[in-house]
Amino acid sequence: MKILIVDDDPLVCQSLKVLLSRECDMEVIGTANNGAEAITSCRELVPNVLLMDIQMPVMDGIQATRQIKQQWPNIQVMMLSTFKDEKNIRLAILAGAEGYLIKSTKVSSMAQQLRALVSGSTVLDATVLKQLTQPAEREELEQLTPREKDIAALVAQGLSNREISEQLYITEGTVRNTLSIILEKLELRDRTQLAIHYWKKYNSTMDR
Known part of the structure; x- marks a missing residue:
């Protein structure tokens, strides 16, 4: 398994490189400090897996994941973040990431999760999974203005922009x-x- 580590903290990159390289079936072939560097490294090194931070300068992990999955759909992405908020988790999954782990995850467990990822499993940390399955604190409909609700309803009815x-x-x-x-x-x-x-x-919200 060829791994590319992407994190803007050089210490995190080096620590993960040393620890994961001890696994007999894993080879850390490079590191990158932001999403833009990750894209360049994918082109040059062709890793199997990216272990990628979310919050980085120049280009964040979610933007990078979206572009990488478009160009190299077979490269699998494991997000590694200190953030457990639902928005980041959902954005990462929508961008194409197959896994999402918290940085406090033990390296031994991380190695197991990477193996599961490569075998075709979607990997979500237990705390991340709990976050995703908890009921929302408020109805999503409340996020929209009256005009936005009207347009959403008409889009759902199949109307074109002109018709709306x-x-x-x-x-x-x-x-x-x-x-x-x-x-x-x-x-x-x-x-x-x-x-x-x-x-x-x-629909179910409006019918209450």
Whole structure:
């Protein structure tokens, strides 16, 4: 297993390199200090696995993961972070990461999780999994303004931007901009995901 470690803390990179290199089936082939360097290193070194921090200068781990998975879908990404908040976890998974571990994870356990990742399993730290399965503190619908709710509902009904603009008496540009804001708030990629999300969650909320 060829591993690339990506972290803006040189001490973390070196420590993980030394400890993981002791595993007989693991080879740390390089380190990178940010997401942009990680992309360059993937091109030059072709690792099997990235062990990647989230918060880094120049380019963060989530942005890097998104680009790396687009260019090299077979490279697997294990996020390694001090953050356990749901937003970062969901963004990492949406970007294409197959695993998410907390930095306090013991190296012996980390090695086992990396092996599981390479074998095809999705790996989530127990505390991360708990965070994901806890009920939200508030209904997601409350994040949207009345206009955003209207547009989300019409997207879910299959209307185009032009049709939405005509129905709400606003410009298509306003629809596009508002839709981008909705997707960002709800951490969704496109209008298809928004429609699915709406019918799964919003409909039940509105019917209460």
